[in-house]
Amino acid sequence: MRTALPVLGLLAIIGLWWLATIVFGIEPLLVPSPADVVASFLELPGYLLEQALITLWEAVSGFGLSIVIGVPLALLIVGSRVLERMFYPLLVALNAVPKVAIAPIVVVWFGFGISSKVLMVVLVCIFPIVISTASGMKSTPSELVELFRSLDATRTHEFFKLRLWHALPQIFVGLKVSITLAVIGAVIGEFVGADAGLGYVITVSGGSADTSLAFAAMALLAIISVALFYGLTWVERKLVPWAEV
Amino acid sequence: MITLSGVSHSFGGVHALDGIDLEVGEHEFVAVIGRSGCGKSTLLRLVAGLLTPSRGRILVAGSPVTRPRRDVSVMFQRPALLPWRTVLANVLLPTEILGLGDHRDRAHELLELAGLGGFEKRLPHELSGGMQQRVSLCRSLIQSPQVMLMDEPFSALDAITRTELSEELQRVQLARPRAVVFVTHSIDEAVLLADRIVVLSPRPGRIHRVVEVDLPRPRALGQVELDEVSRELRGLLVTA
Known part of the structure; x- marks a missing residue:
């Protein structure tokens, strides 16, 4: 039942889509039918999967990097009122800048290769991670903080034995937001300047009016996002079993 | 083991405790009882080194309390x-x-x-x-720990569990006596456990009366001998 319902929902939408293309006689150039999309994928399966792997790798490495940078950043922000005052507004401002606006500059700086895409991913991912980690650490129940104080615990102990652990469920909320953004970030980077990846495939197919190829690439993007999201949910369930109650 | 002399504490304009003098022996179980808001939890936090008194001195094992000590353990309400x-x-x-x-x-x-x-x-x-x-x-x-500080540790539990745990604490204390300060608003708990009961009067918290409980151990809840002390305490809490 748990897997049957989502599959049923998906099939229903695909059925409606198919029906619409037939009933309204829509040009495949505008909206291809599901069959056109599958056919287009089967024409170049190896190529498309290769491009999908590139985008996946960009998204995952950017996401990983965001954790590596974002969590310590949150620790610093929670740890020092001064640092929080200094850099928190800056972080908010950075997040407020539309990433699409930064993308061309990032490509100018880092070139057409993977590094500019990874940086784009970091730019979109890092904010939710920092915010969720920082607010999770700050919301540690006072009775637990008092327990640590009564044991004369050091700041290091308080952070790593208490606050960070307590923040974990909330960190995962941020991570789940970020992981879906990660794929978007990678595609934005590829749109602006790339020679590989699903975003690149979409740009090229748009140029040659190959709509069904663009749809196939989008379907692969969707599959990647869903897989990453549920993969992360699985990790969460293994790592923070106490948070489920 | 614990000495409080002339301890007063106020925070945010609220005078929580005023001129508390109290001595707790090495193996003595002292219960602190009073209405809510009489500063009993503040008293405990001061001894624990979680708060610093506005006036007066607190000594544990002969040295002034400046921060939480490793030979003192604290047990909270939750x-x-x-x-x-x-x-x-x-x-x-x-x-x-x-x-x-x-x-x-x-x-x-x-x-x-x-x-x-x-x-x-x-x-x-x-x-x-x-x-x-x-x-x-x-x-x-x-x-x-040499000193155990307990802040209404059983108050969030149901009546039956509460009784069980109080009796268990009595066993622990009989097996290896320590200096204990036990804050409670339960008369029964205080009479069951304590060697001495400090009754605080509220706003500002002052020591109203100290009652010695000179009954043999182990005691049991519902024991007739405890009733007399309970009645005395009930009277004191009304006048406090």
């Missing part, structure tokens, strides 16, 4: 267990923070005594409130 740690890991927490070395055998022993043998690997949310508070009691014993 179990305050870390939800991601197993029962065993929760009990061991103080030894990790205080750097006391391997106490696993001692932890097993304490849990066994508390009737929690076999629950070592469980997470706190799998335990009832009473069991959680037992774990908390084990945790406050693991560092072999």
Whole structure:
């Protein structure tokens, strides 16, 4: 039942889509039918999967990097009122800048290769991670903080034995937001300047009016996002079993 | 073991405690009782070194309290267990923070005594409130404290569990007497457990009366001899 319902929902939408293309006689150039999309994928399966792997790798490495940078950043922000005052507004401002606006500059700086895409991913991912980690650490129940104080615990102990652990469920909320953004970030980077990846495939197919190829690439993007999201949910369930109650 | 002389405390314009003089012996169980808001929890936090008194001196084992001490353990109203740690890991927490070395055998022993043998690997949310508070009691014993400070530790529990835990605490204290300050608003608990009961009057908290409970141990709740002391205390709390 748990897997049957989502599959049923998906099939229903695909059925409606198919029906619409037939009933309204829509040009495949505008909206291809599901069959056109599958056919287009089967024409170049190896190529498309290769491009999908590139985008996946960009998204995952950017996401990983965001954790590596974002969590310590949150620790610093929670740890020092001064640092929080200094850099928190800056972080908010950075997040407020539309990433699409930064993308061309990032490509100018880092070139057409993977590094500019990874940086784009970091730019979109890092904010939710920092915010969720920082607010999770700050919301540690006072009775637990008092327990640590009564044991004369050091700041290091308080952070790593208490606050960070307590923040974990909330960190995962941020991570789940970020992981879906990660794929978007990678595609934005590829749109602006790339020679590989699903975003690149979409740009090229748009140029040659190959709509069904663009749809196939989008379907692969969707599959990647869903897989990453549920993969992360699985990790969460293994790592923070106490948070489920 | 604990000496308070002329201790007053105010915060945010509220005069919480005023001129408290109190002496707690090395093996003495002192209950502090009073209406809510009489500053009993503040008193405990001062002795724990979590707060600094506005006036007066507090000594534990002959030296002034400036910060929390490792030979003093504090038990709170709520179990305050870390939800991601197993029962065993929760009990061991103080030894990790205080750097006391391997106490696993001692932890097993304490849990066994508390009737929690076999629950070592469980997470706190799998335990009832009473069991959680037992774990908390084990945790406050693991560092072999000379002084135990308890802030209404059983007040959040149901009546039956409460009785069980009070009697258990009595056993613990009989087996290895320590200096205990036990804050409560339950007359029954105070009479069951304490050698001396300090009655506080509210706003500002002052010592209203000190009642000696000179009854043989172990005592049991509902014992007729306890009634007389209970009645006296009830009277004192009304006038406090």
